[in-house]
Structure formats: C-alpha cells, structure tokens
Amino acid sequence: MAKAKLKRALGFRDLILFYVVSGLSLRWIATAAATGPSAIVVWLTALCGFFLPLAVCVLDLSSRYPAEGGLYIWTLEAFGPFPAFMSAWTYWMSNLPYFPAILFFAASSLLYLGGPMPRLADSPLYFLVFSVGMLALITLLNVVGLNTGKWLNNVGAIGTLIPALILVALGIISSLRFGSATHFTLSAMMPRPGMKNLIFLSTIFFAFGGCESASFMGEEIREPRRVIPRSLFVAGFILAVGYIAGTLSLLVALPAESINGLSGFMTAIDLLARHIGLPAMVAPIAVLVAISNIGAASAYLSATARLPFVAGVHRYLPAAFGRVHPRFSTPYVALISYRAAGILFGLLGQAGASVRGAYDMLVAMAVITYFIPYLFLFASAVRMQSQPLPPASFRLPGGKRTIIALACTGLLSTACTIVLSLFPAEDDSHPGLTLFKVVIMTLVLLTAGVAIYRSSRRAQQPYLALR
Numbered sequence: 001m002a003k004a005k006l007k008r009a010l011g012f013r014d015l016i017l018f019y020v021v022s023g024l025s026l027r028w029i030a031t032a033a034a035t036g037p038s039a040i041v042v043w044l045t046a047l048c049g050f051f052l053p054l055a056v057c058v059l060d061l062s063s064r065y066p067a068e069g070g071l072y073i074w075t076l077e078a079f080g081p082f083p084a085f086m087s088a089w090t091y092w093m094s095n096l097p098y099f100p101a102i103l104f105f106a107a108s109s110l111l112y113l114g115g116p117m118p119r120l121a122d123s124p125l126y127f128l129v130f131s132v133g134m135l136a137l138i139t140l141l142n143v144v145g146l147n148t149g150k151w152l153n154n155v156g157a158i159g160t161l162i163p164a165l166i167l168v169a170l171g172i173i174s175s176l177r178f179g180s181a182t183h184f185t186l187s188a189m190m191p192r193p194g195m196k197n198l199i200f201l202s203t204i205f206f207a208f209g210g211c212e213s214a215s216f217m218g219e220e221i222r223e224p225r226r227v228i229p230r231s232l233f234v235a236g237f238i239l240a241v242g243y244i245a246g247t248l249s250l251l252v253a254l255p256a257e258s259i260n261g262l263s264g265f266m267t268a269i270d271l272l273a274r275h276i277g278l279p280a281m282v283a284p285i286a287v288l289v290a291i292s293n294i295g296a297a298s299a300y301l302s303a304t305a306r307l308p309f310v311a312g313v314h315r316y317l318p319a320a321f322g323r324v325h326p327r328f329s330t331p332y333v334a335l336i337s338y339r340a341a342g343i344l345f346g347l348l349g350q351a352g353a354s355v356r357g358a359y360d361m362l363v364a365m366a367v368i369t370y371f372i373p374y375l376f377l378f379a380s381a382v383r384m385q386s387q388p389l390p391p392a393s394f395r396l397p398g399g400k401r402t403i404i405a406l407a408c409t410g411l412l413s414t415a416c417t418i419v420l421s422l423f424p425a426e427d428d429s430h431p432g433l434t435l436f437k438v439v440i441m442t443l444v445l446l447t448a449g450v451a452i453y454r455s456s457r458r459a460q461q462p463y464l465a466l467r
Contacts, residue, residue: 006068007329009146010214010221012231017157018150018214019235022299024160024242026265026289027105028207029167032243033250033268034259035200037184038191042201043244050417051208053410054374055236056396057381059229060403062215063393064384066224069310070215071377078380082453085316087376088307089449092338094369095304099297099342103131106293109266112286132343138298139339142305143325143332146220149302156295159288164242166285167269171249174276182251202420205413206370207243211236212377213303229394265289301338309334316456368421368442374414381407 010018032039061074071091076084107130111120120126142149174181182188191201211232218224250259253272266286273281309331312321325332385400396402422435 005324005329006219006331007145007147008220008222010150010217010227012227014150014154015214015221015227015231016235016238017154018299018303019211019232020238021153021157021160021292021295022210022213022303023208023235023239024164025207025296026160026163026246026292028204029164029243029246029250030259030265030268032204032207032247033254034256036256037182037188037251039247039251040184040244041189041191042204043240043247045201046204046208047240049409049413050205051211051236051239053378053406053413054208055211055232056403056406057378057410058212058215059232059394060381060396061377061384062218062228063225064387064390066215066218066221066228068217068219068306070218070306071212071373072216072307072310073218074380074384075376078383079376081314081316083376085311085453086446086449087373088311089452090369090445091373092304092307093445093449094373095300096341096345098300099135100131100345102293102297102300103134106134106290106297107131109286109289109293112266112270113283128347134294134297135301135339135342138294138301139335142298142302142335143328143330145328145330146217146302149298152298153295153302156292156298159291159295161238161242163265163269163285163288163292164246166281167272168245168249170269170272170276170278170281171253174253174272177276180252181255184251199420199423202417205417208239209370209374210300213300216303216306225392225394301335301342305331305334305338307334308337316453368418368438369445371414371418371421375411375418378407378410378414382411 032043035042062070065073065077067073069088072084072088075087104127107127110130138149138152141152214221215224215228221227250268250272253275254268258271259268266282266289269285270279270282273279273285308317308321310322311317312319312323312334314322320333321337322331323333324330382404385404389395422438
C-alpha cells in the first residue's frame with residue numbers, strides 16, 4: 001500500500017467515545033423493551049454469541065495489522081485481493097441506507113421540542129433538508145481533519161450517554177413510586193420458540209455491530225496496538241451495561257405493550273416522563289438524542305469512507321479515491337463521494353411512490369450484505385492464527401485456541417443471522433415477493449462488485465508487482 005501522509009488524531013478518550021457513539025444506539029433499547037422481559041436474555045445471547053467474538057477478533061486482527069482500511073487489509077492478508085475487495089465493497093454499500101435512516105431518526109426526535117415542530121412530522125422536505133444539511137456539515141468537518149471531525153463524534157457520544165443515564169434514573173424513580181410495571185419471572189424472561197423470536201434475535205445482532213469500524217482508521221490512531229484494546233474493553237462494558245440497564249429501566253417503568261419499538265426511544269421517554277410527572281425533561285432529551293444520532297452518522301461516515309480510500313490507493317476504484325488533501329491530510333475525495341451517495345439515498349427515501357420503490361429495493365440489498373463482511377472478518381481471524389504475532393501485539397489469555405473458538409462462534413452466529421434475515425416480517429402482505437427482491441438485489445450488488453473488481457484488475461497490477 002502506498003503510504004499516504006495521514007495524521008494520527010485519535011487517542012484513548014476519542015476511541016472510547018467513538019465506540020460508544022457508533023455502538024450504543026438508543027433506538028434498540030425501545031425496540032428490545034417492546035418484546036418484554038425476554039429481551040434481557042436476548043441481549044445476553046447477542047452479547048456472548050456475536051459481540052464478544054467480534055470484539056476479540058477485532059483486537060487480534062488490529063494488533064496484527066493496524067493499517068488504514070482495517071477489514072480490507074485483514075482480508076487481503078488472509079485470503080488475497082478479491083475477497084478483500086468484496087469485504088470492503090459489501091461493507092461500504094450495506095451502510096449507505098444507514099445515513100438517511102439515522103438522520104431521519106434525529107430529525108424525528110426534534111419533533112418533541114413542541115411549538116411548530118410537530119407540524120413537520122409529515123413534511124418530506126423537512127427530513128430531506130435536515131439530512132442533506134447534516135451530511136454536508138459532517139463531511140466538511142471530516143475533510144478539515146479528524147482533529148476537528150472527532151469532536152462531533154465525541155459530542156454525539158455524550159448525547160448518547162446522558163439520555164441513557166436519565167432513562168435509568170427515571171426507571172428507578174418510577175419503580176420507587178409505583179413499583180415495577182413488569183413481572184420478571186423466570187418463564188417470562190425465557191424467549192419463546194418460534195420464527196418471530198429468532199428473527200428478533202438476529203435483529204438485535206445489528207445493535208452490537210460496529211466495533212470493527214474504528215480500526216478502518218488504523219493509521220490515524222495514536223499507538224493503535226496499545227490504544228485499541230484498552231478503549232474497546234472500556235467501551236464494550238459501557239455498551240453491554242447501557243443496553244441491558246436501559247431495557248430493564250423501560251420495562252420497570254412501563255408495561256411492554258405500551259412501548260412501541262417502531263416509534264423509537266423518544267416515544268418511550270415521552271410516556272415515561274409524563275408517567276412520573278416530569279414532562280419538561282422531554283425537550284432537552286430530544287435535543288441530546290438528535291445530537292447522538294448526528295454523531296453516529298459522523299462516526300460511520302468518517303470510518304467507512306476509509307474503505308473506498310484504500311481501494312483507490314490499490315487501484316480497485318479510480319485513483320482519485322486514494323487522494324489525500326494537501327492541506328488537511330484527509331481522504332477528501334472518498335469522504336465527499338460517500339456523502340454524495342448518502343444524499344442520493346436520502347433523496348430516494350423521500351421521493352414519490354415509484355422512486356420510493358427503487359429506494360426500498362436498494363435498502364433490501366443491505367439486509368444480507370450487512371453481515372457478509374463479518375463472515376470475512378471471522379474467517380480472517382481463524383486464518384491468521386497460523387502466523388506468529390508481531391511484537392507488542394495484543395495477546396488474549398488462551399491464545400489462538402480461544403480466538404479460533406470465538407471466531408467460529410461468530411461465524412456460526414453470522415451465518416444463522418443471514419439465513420434468518422431472508423424471512424419477511426409477519427405483517428408483510430407479499431412475503432414471497434419480498435424474499436425474491438432481497439435475494440435478487442443482493443445478487444445484483446455482489447455482481448456489481450465482481451464487475452468492478454475485474455474491470456480494475458489491470459490498473460491494480462503495478463501494485464501487485466510491488467508486493
């Protein structure tokens with residue numbers, strides 16, 4: 001890889017806050033609580049079956065290869081250029097619908113400020129202007145540099161932690177005043193068998209994804225071999241406690257049937273604050289939730305844009321993607337291009353019925369492809385255990401046996417999640433058509449990736465000759 005002059009701007013504190021803002025999504029707390037007490041067992045299952053294997057594999061791989069591109073570099077070293085490109089391609093493309101979704105959620109949170117805001121709930125223009133404006137701001141700050149852009153991530157993490165802590169406090173107050181609204185019996189906490197609950201379990205895996213993304217900026221982290229393990233341990237504890245304590249707090253304060261997971265975190269906060277007589281808290285929490293989601297969008301844009309940057313350096317994408325700004329030392333072309341793609345998805349999401357159908361098909365591509373990069377990641381962790389650890393690398397107790405066991409657990413969990421994601425929702429009026437659409441659009445995305453790889457193979461040959 002040609003060495004670009006990138007600035008090492010992220011330290012220990014920045015990385016903890018990055019993991020928090022990219023990993024702790026307040027939306028999932030209400031979604032989980034709406035299913036009842038069994039959500040606690042589901043959280044623990046996802047924690048042990050997916051997050052723990054993912055975190056351990058990320059620690060091992062980022063210690064071996066703390067280079068820019070993260071997942072791309074790991075897969076390149078383990079399996080070669082074609083799997084490396086496909087892992088980056090699927091990760092990059094599957095995250096595009098995330099930006100309009102997370103920014104629409106931020107915009108909807110601000111509707112709880114009152115005044116004229118609720119009237120904007122049915123205004124596509126409001127959501128579109130907000131999303132485009134925020135994406136422009138996020139991109140500008142990140143082009144100027146991570147020294148500047150990281151503060152939006154950091155503030156977003158604070159905007160995540162404060163509402164989560166307030167939720168726990170409100171749950172305690174409600175419990176002391178009124179007792180628990182939910183009975184936590186052993187039978188109630190056991191997930192019931194059935195496809196619906198299996199699909200919900202696979203959905204919760206989404207909540208624990210993302211701890212790999214910081215390593216995409218490996219050459220912009222100060223002392224990555226030392227900082228990444230320490231910060232991920234701290235952040236992992238915060239994520240686990242945040243999700244479980246937040247879900248418990250909601251269930252203690254409100255019965256599960258009154259929590260609408262689709263309406264999000266703010267609906268639950270509004271109900272809870274009014275229930276205990278503190279409605280004035282809703283507006284400031286709404287602002288914090290909006291800041292949280294803007295910070296999350298910034299974190300993912302800054303990290304994920306490093307994949308097309310490295311692909312541009314290696315000539316799998318046009319060389320312009322690999323350019324570094326001469327003044328700010330940032331991959332500005334990759335950042336601006338990713339912003340443009342995010343805006344395109346936002347426009348499709350707010351367009352008329354026929355174009356909205358096209359948007360829905362694009363989103364369908366991300367259902368399966370979101371998890372494909374994790375297959376590459378876990379498989380790379382297994383493959384790399386045959387190689388010695390470099391000096392000063394992270395060493396897990398139990399060594400490679402522990403890592404292989406956890407990586408295989410992650411592989412199995414991810415494969416099962418991909419299969420479960422093929423099943424349409426129970427309220428889907430055309431399940432056969434939905435399944436067909438998901439499969440076909442996934443194949444379209446994969447075929448497009450293969451075509452781009454093959455067309456760029458000749459331009460990539462000089463790089464191969466230098467390896």
